[in-house]
Amino acid sequence: MTTSKTRERGAAIDIRNATKRYGSFTALDDVSLHIKPGEFMTLLGPSGSGKTTTLNVVAGFTDLTSGELSVGGESILGVPAHKRNIGVVFQHYALFPHMTVGKNVAYPLTLRGIEKGEREKRVRRALDMVKMADFAHRYPSELSGGQQQRVALARAIVFDPPLLLMDEPLGALDKKLREWLQLEIKRIHRELGTTFVYVTHDQEEALVLSDRIAVFNQGRIEQVGTGRELYDEPATLFVGKFIGESTTLRGNAETSGGETSLTVAGQRIVASNKLANGAKPVILLRPEKLSLAPGNKPQADSQNSLTGNISEAIYLGSGSKYQVTLRDGSVAIVRAPLEAQQFAIGDEVDLRWHISDCKLLADDERADLTLT
Amino acid sequence: MKPFRIILGLFCLLVAIWLVLPTLVIIPMSFNEKKSLAFPPSGFTWHWYENFFTNPDWSSSFFNSLRVAAIVAVTATIVGTLAALGLSRMKHAGAGILRAILITPMVVPGVVLAIGIYAVYLNYQLVGTTLGFVIAHTMLAVPFVLIAVSASLEVFDVRLETAAASLGANRLTTFRTITLPLILPGILSGLLFAFVTSFDEIIVALFITSPYLKTLPVQIYTSITRDADPTVTAVGTIIFLATSLIITGGLIIGSQRRR
Ligand SMILES: Nc1ncnc2c1ncn2[C@@H]1O[C@H](COP(=O)(O)OP(=O)(O)OP(=O)(O)O)[C@@H](O)[C@H]1O
Ligand SMILES: [Mg+2]
Numbered sequence: 001m002t003t004s005k006t007r008e009r010g011a012a013i014d015i016r017n018a019t020k021r022y023g024s025f026t027a028l029d030d031v032s033l034h035i036k037p038g039e040f041m042t043l044l045g046p047s048g049s050g051k052t053t054t055l056n057v058v059a060g061f062t063d064l065t066s067g068e069l070s071v072g073g074e075s076i077l078g079v080p081a082h083k084r085n086i087g088v089v090f091q092h093y094a095l096f097p098h099m100t101v102g103k104n105v106a107y108p109l110t111l112r113g114i115e116k117g118e119r120e121k122r123v124r125r126a127l128d129m130v131k132m133a134d135f136a137h138r139y140p141s142e143l144s145g146g147q148q149q150r151v152a153l154a155r156a157i158v159f160d161p162p163l164l165l166m167d168e169p170l171g172a173l174d175k176k177l178r179e180w181l182q183l184e185i186k187r188i189h190r191e192l193g194t195t196f197v198y199v200t201h202d203q204e205e206a207l208v209l210s211d212r213i214a215v216f217n218q219g220r221i222e223q224v225g226t227g228r229e230l231y232d233e234p235a236t237l238f239v240g241k242f243i244g245e246s247t248t249l250r251g252n253a254e255t256s257g258g259e260t261s262l263t264v265a266g267q268r269i270v271a272s273n274k275l276a277n278g279a280k281p282v283i284l285l286r287p288e289k290l291s292l293a294p295g296n297k298p299q300a301d302s303q304n305s306l307t308g309n310i311s312e313a314i315y316l317g318s319g320s321k322y323q324v325t326l327r328d329g330s331v332a333i334v335r336a337p338l339e340a341q342q343f344a345i346g347d348e349v350d351l352r353w354h355i356s357d358c359k360l361l362a363d364d365e366r367a368d369l370t371l372t
Numbered sequence: 373m374k375p376f377r378i379i380l381g382l383f384c385l386l387v388a389i390w391l392v393l394p395t396l397v398i399i400p401m402s403f404n405e406k407k408s409l410a411f412p413p414s415g416f417t418w419h420w421y422e423n424f425f426t427n428p429d430w431s432s433s434f435f436n437s438l439r440v441a442a443i444v445a446v447t448a449t450i451v452g453t454l455a456a457l458g459l460s461r462m463k464h465a466g467a468g469i470l471r472a473i474l475i476t477p478m479v480v481p482g483v484v485l486a487i488g489i490y491a492v493y494l495n496y497q498l499v500g501t502t503l504g505f506v507i508a509h510t511m512l513a514v515p516f517v518l519i520a521v522s523a524s525l526e527v528f529d530v531r532l533e534t535a536a537a538s539l540g541a542n543r544l545t546t547f548r549t550i551t552l553p554l555i556l557p558g559i560l561s562g563l564l565f566a567f568v569t570s571f572d573e574i575i576v577a578l579f580i581t582s583p584y585l586k587t588l589p590v591q592i593y594t595s596i597t598r599d600a601d602p603t604v605t606a607v608g609t610i611i612f613l614a615t616s617l618i619i620t621g622g623l624i625i626g627s628q629r630r631r
Pocket of ligand 2: 052
C-alpha cells in the first residue's frame with residue numbers, strides 16, 4: 001500500500017453553519033468546519049462545549065436544527081446512522097457483552113453479508129492491527145479497559161469506513177495506558193489513511209495526536225489550526241489559555257506614533273500588535289519565551305522588562321520553573337533552562353521577553369470561567 | 373459470639389421448616405391407604421396417582437390447564453415484553469402512570485376482578501371457553517412479565533443499540549441481535565411467571581368455568597369440597613415436583629448464561 005493510495009480511503013467532511021438547539025439552549029452555534037481526506041482532526045474543548053454533539057451529528061445519532069453536513073462530497077443529512085458507514089468508538093467501549101471478541105469484530109461484516117472466509121480474514125487483520133489477536137475467544141467482561149477499547153477500535157475499522165469518529169476513547173484509562181494507546185491510535189491512523197475525528201478535553205492528548213485541532217467553547221469553534229499555530233498564535237484569549245501553560249498580564253493601553261504600549265504594575269511595556277478599537281487588551285506569554293535577570297540590570301531595546309520577586313522555584317530535572325509575583329500582585333510562570341542563572345525564593349528579578357513575543361489579545365472573562 | 377450464631381442458625385432452620393412443611397406434608401399424604409385427608413397418613417398405595425392418570429375428570433382438567441397456561445405464557449410474554457420496551461423508552465411522566473395502570477391486575481383483589489370479568493363474559497358467551505380463560509389469565513399474567521422484563525431492561529445499556537447502529541444494523545436487526553439476547557433472561561422468567569400464574573389461578577377460574585371446561589385448580593377445589601378425594605394430594609405432589617424441576621433447571625440455565 002502506497003501512501004497516496006491509502007490517503008484516498010479517507011473522506012472529506014464539510015460541516016456548514018451547523019446549529020443545534022435543545023429548547024432554548026443552543027448546544028451548537030453556527031459551527032463550520034472542513035476536514036480534509038485522511039486528516040486527523042481533534043475537537044478540543046471544555047466540558048459542555050459541544051464536541052460530542054458535533055460528533056453525534058456526523059455519526060447520525062443527533063439531528064441538526066439547521067445547517068449542512070456532507071461526507072465525501074455528499075450531503076448525509078437525513079441518512080440514518082446505520083446507512084452512513086462511519087466507524088464510531090465510544091468512551092464506554094460499547095462492546096456487546098454476549099458476544100466474544102471475535103464475534104464483536106465480525107458483527108459489522110456479518111451485517112454486510114460478507115462470507116465466512118473473508119470475514120475471518122478481516123477480523124484477524126483488524127485484531128492484529130490493535131494487537132488483540134490472541135483474545136478472539138474471550139468475552140468483553142474478561143478484558144481490561146484498555147483491551148476492551150482496542151477491540152472496540154478493531155470493530156470500528158474492520159469494515160473499512162472512510163471516516164472514524166472517537167469520543168474520548170481513552171477517557172476512562174489511566175495515564176500510562178493512555179499515552180501508549182495514543183501512539184497506537186496515531187500508528188493506526190497512519191496505516192489506514194482513514195479520516196479520524198477525535199474528541200478530547202485533554203490538550204496534551206490533542207497535541208500528541210492531531211494534524212489539526214478545532215477548539216470548541218460554548219457551542220462555537222474559537223479557532224482551527226495545527227497545535228503549533230494554536231500555541232504560538234492563538235486567535236483568542238480562550239485558545240491561548242486552553243492550550244499549554246501561559247501567563248496573562250493586564251494594564252492600560254495607549255497608542256502613540258504607531259506603537260502600542262501598556263502600563264503593567266507601574267512599568268511600561270511595548271506590544272508588537274494593536275487591537276481593534278474598544279477592546280480591552282491582555283498580554284499572553286508562554287513560559288519558555290520569558291527569561292529572568294537579576295534585579296535592575298539594564299535591558300536590550302528589543303526587550304520588555306518587569307520587576308518582581310521569585311515566589312516559587314521548582315527543579316524539574318530538564319530545567320527550572322519559577323513563579324514570579326509582580327508589583328501589582330499578578331503572577332508569571334517562567335521556564336528556564338538548566339544553564340541559565342538559578343534563583344531562590346524571595347530574590348528580586350527582572351522578567352524579560354522580546355517585544356515580538358508580546359502579542360495583545362482581546363480580554364474575555366469567558367476564558368477564565370470556562371477553564372476546567 | 374458462638375452461641376449467638378447457633379441460635380441464629382436454629383432460628384433460620386425453624387423458619388425454613390415453617391415455610392416448606394405445608395408443601396412437604398402432602399407427599400406422605402398422597403400415599404395414604406385410607407380414602408380421607410386425615411393426618412398422619414397410614415399404609416401405602418399408588419392408588420391416587422393411578423386415579424389421577426385414569427380418571428378423565430382429572431386428566432382432562434390437567435390438560436385444559438396445561439393448554440391455557442401455555443397459550444397465556446406466549447400471549448402475556450409478547451404483550452408484557454412490548455409494553456416493557458415501550459415504557460422504558462418513554463421519557464415523559466406519562467410512563468409512570470401507564471406502568472401503574474398495567475400493574476393493577478396484580479394488586480386489585482382477585483374476587484373484584486372475577487366479578488367484573490364474569491359479568492362481561494356472560495354477555496359475550498365467553499364463560500367456559502378457552503378464549504375466555506386465555507384473555508382473563510393473560511390480563512393477570514402481563515404484570516409479572518412487565519416487571520421481569522423491565523428489571524432486565526433496567527440493566528440493559530441502551531448505548532449498545534447506538535453502537536450497533538453505527539456498525540450498520542437497522543432497528544429490527546439491532547433488536548434481534550443485541551437487545552433481545554441481552555434481555556432474554558428477563559423474558560424467560562416472565563414467561564415462567566406467566567405460565568405459573570395461569571396454571572394455578574383459581575378465583576377467576578371458579579367464576580368463568582363450566583362443566584365442559586374445568587382447569588386443574590377448579591377440579592381440585594370441587595373434588596375437595598365434594599368428597600375429600602385424596603387424589604388432590606397426588607396431584608399436589610406431582611405439580612410440586614414438576615415445578616421444582618423447572619425452577620431448578622431455570623436457575624442452572626440462568627447461572628450458566630450469566631457472563
Ligand atoms: N439531549 C440533550 N438535551 C438537552 N441538552 C443537551 C442534550 N445533549 C447535550 N446537551 C447540552 O449540550 C451541551 C453540549 O454537550 P456536549 O455533550 O456536546 O458537550 P461536550 O463538549 O461533549 O462535553 P464533555 O467534554 O463533558 O463530554 C451541554 O451543555 C449539554 O448539556
Ligand atoms: Mg462529550
